[in-house]
Amino acid sequence: MGKVNASIPKGTRDFGPQEVYKRQYIIRTLREVFERFGFQPIETPAMEQLSTLTGKYGDEGDKLLFRILNSGDFLRKADAQALAEKDSQALSPSISEKGLRYDLTIPFARYVVMNQHAITLPFRRYQIQPVWRADRPQKGRYREFYQCDVDIVGTGSLLCEAELIQIYQQAFSALQLPVNILINNRKILEGLAEVIGAKDQFNALVVALDKLDKIGWEKVIEEMERNGIDRSKAEQLQQIIENSGNDLSALREALAGSAAGLKGIDEIETIFSYLNDDEKAGASFTLTLARGLDYYTGTIFEVKAKDAQMGSIGGGGRYDDLTGVFGLKEVSGVGVSFGLDRIYDVLEEKGLYPETAAQGTQVLFVNFDSEGEAAAFGYCRELRAAGFRAEVYPESAKMKKQMKYADANQIPFVILIGSEERQQGVVTLKDMATGDQSTLSLSAVIQHLQEHLA
RNA sequence: GUGGCUAUAGCUCAGCAGGUUAGAGCGCUGGAUUGUGGUUCCAGAGGUCGCCGGUUCAAAUCCGGUUAGCCACCCCA
Numbered sequence: 001m002g003k004v005n006a007s008i009p010k011g012t013r014d015f016g017p018q019e020v021y022k023r024q025y026i027i028r029t030l031r032e033v034f035e036r037f038g039f040q041p042i043e044t045p046a047m048e049q050l051s052t053l054t055g056k057y058g059d060e061g062d063k064l065l066f067r068i069l070n071s072g073d074f075l076r077k078a079d080a081q082a083l084a085e086k087d088s089q090a091l092s093p094s095i096s097e098k099g100l101r102y103d104l105t106i107p108f109a110r111y112v113v114m115n116q117h118a119i120t121l122p123f124r125r126y127q128i129q130p131v132w133r134a135d136r137p138q139k140g141r142y143r144e145f146y147q148c149d150v151d152i153v154g155t156g157s158l159l160c161e162a163e164l165i166q167i168y169q170q171a172f173s174a175l176q177l178p179v180n181i182l183i184n185n186r187k188i189l190e191g192l193a194e195v196i197g198a199k200d201q202f203n204a205l206v207v208a209l210d211k212l213d214k215i216g217w218e219k220v221i222e223e224m225e226r227n228g229i230d231r232s233k234a235e236q237l238q239q240i241i242e243n244s245g246n247d248l249s250a251l252r253e254a255l256a257g258s259a260a261g262l263k264g265i266d267e268i269e270t271i272f273s274y275l276n277d278d279e280k281a282g283a284s285f286t287l288t289l290a291r292g293l294d295y296y297t298g299t300i301f302e303v304k305a306k307d308a309q310m311g312s313i314g315g316g317g318r319y320d321d322l323t324g325v326f327g328l329k330e331v332s333g334v335g336v337s338f339g340l341d342r343i344y345d346v347l348e349e350k351g352l353y354p355e356t357a358a359q360g361t362q363v364l365f366v367n368f369d370s371e372g373e374a375a376a377f378g379y380c381r382e383l384r385a386a387g388f389r390a391e392v393y394p395e396s397a398k399m400k401k402q403m404k405y406a407d408a409n410q411i412p413f414v415i416l417i418g419s420e421e422r423q424q425g426v427v428t429l430k431d432m433a434t435g436d437q438s439t440l441s442l443s444a445v446i447q448h449l450q451e452h453l454a
Numbered sequence: 455g456u457g458g459c460u461a462u463a464g465c466u467c468a469g470c471a472g473g474u475u476a477g478a479g480c481g482c483u484g485g486a487u488u489g490u491g492g493u494u495c496c497a498g499a500g501g502u503c504g505c506c507g508g509u510u511c512a513a514a515u516c517c518g519g520u521u522a523g524c525c526a527c528c529c530c531a
Contacts, residue, residue, distance in 0.1 A: 007522085010522080010523080045504090058529095060528080060529055060530090061529090061530095063455080064529085066531090072456075081480050103531085131531085133529095133530080133531090135529075135530075136455085136527095136528095137523090137524085138524075138525060138526070139524085139525070139526090139530080140530095141529095141531080142531090146531090147530065147531065148470095207529090272481095291530095309531070310531095311531075312530080312531065313531070314531070315530085315531070338531080339530095339531030340531080341531070342531055343531090366489085366490085368489075398488085399488095399489055399490055399491090400487085400490070400491070401491095402490085402491085403491035403492085404491055404492085405491085406491065407491040407492055408492095414488080414490085414491085416489070418489060419489095420489090428490095429490090430490075430491090432491070432492080433492095435490090435491090435492090437490085449497065
């Protein structure tokens with residue numbers, strides 16, 4: 001076999017031990033919060049039927065789906081005409097029936113429909129798994145990344161929205177990461193479109209408005225015009241938004257002509273009424289927040305880390321009829337997602353990992369010779385039984401090499417058992433941070449470690 | 455899908471008005487120190503300069519192509 005270049009696909013990454021420890025720390029923290037709120041874990045397959053995935057994320061989303069080539073002699077069953085014309089898009093359905101999941105929400109909707117018999121609504125689930133998007137990678141954007149989703153389906157209660165805000169706050173508080181939580185309601189945006197008479201260009205309006213912070217009113221209006229919204233209507237929208245800002249009562253007057261808009265305002269007010277003062281302070285109604293995904297129908301959320309060069313690290317919203325496309329009507333759901341990889345990047349950038357995030361070996365036994373090795377192996381067994389993470393260096397290499405190994409792996413304690421120690425039935429314990437050494441019995445070692453390791 | 459930048463040792467990079475033998479720091483190996491790492495000193499190994507082609511007496515250096523990575527746009531976690 002020829003030598004192949006060692007590489008991994010664009011937009012994917014290997015994670016070394018230190019990185020995995022940190023990722024596990026984030027996941028552990030999130031899971032604790034999720035479970036505190038009564039959410040239950042599920043997992044779904046990496047691949048789904050392509051029919052489950054297509055058409056759910058808009059045209060853009062469909063392009064970003066990773067498709068899995070059928071096994072076997074797939075060309076024999078391929079659409080002959082599409083193949084002859086080299087029409088990839090038309091050919092695709094006949095040679096690819098499966099795809100990698102694009103998010104966790106659609107697979108969850110599919111799960112709910114398929115497992116109706118086994119779950120009791122309302123159902124609270126969390127799910128921490130990778131998703132894949134055939135995007136062009138860049139900072140904070142990967143082709144394989146983890147989402148950590150919490151959703152409640154089977155109730156339209158706005159208590160759920162309030163809980164999700166609490167979950168965001170408690171999770172990021174536990175991670176010691178300051179964030180802004182932005183909240184809006186799709187119905188309010190619909191109300192705006194209705195009031196200015198641009199109901200038919202709702203999507204264009206929302207996509208353009210979402211960029212307001214970034215590009216300013218002039219460019220937003222230009223983009224709206226490009227997408228068929230009259231300039232006068234766009235300017236009317238600007239007027240409304242500048243007048244009311246994020247003030248709900250002012251907005252209520254402006255949207256007086258829209259039933260949907262007023263309902264949206266009612267919903268936001270109800271949600272805030274459930275929150276205490278601290279919680280209210282950490283979440284802000286943001287009229288220009290407009291998440292693109294087509295299925296949101298009510299509240300929408302987005303989370304951004306404060307003072308960080310990173311897009312959103314979380315988002316979500318309510319979808320009144322998510323399971324409808326799979327044949328289960330009138331099941332409302334609301335949920336939010338945490339972007340693990342982006343949270344990781346921000347914590348890394350800000351140096352916010354606690355020292356306890358690492359979970360490496362705590363004690364290394366130096367290997368002197370075959371007799372010492374056997375003694376070390378036995379002591380190591382006892383330390384492990386006592387709950388410590390311990391290992392014996394597997395061969396009697398030079399002491400310098402073994403010490404370097406302990407150093408490189410940030411192992412805080414080293415135990416030496418040479419002939420002298422063996423004769424006296426003791427071991428030498430070295431604290432790598434201070435360099436201090438002491439000769440102790442194993443039970444004294446255990447006591448010492450219990451006092452000095454977290 | 456569109457645009458910009460980059461590619462030299464295991465890693466981070468220098469070298470590039472073309473010119474003999476391609477360098478540094480870190481890391482690695484050995485030694486100073488045959489029971490002591492992280493500091494210090496000495497020595498050593500390690501490169502078809504991403505790949506293909508062109509210009510030239512001569513290319514890591516200039517030109518074209520190609521591949522890969524990064525960044526931005528679109529969109530998003």
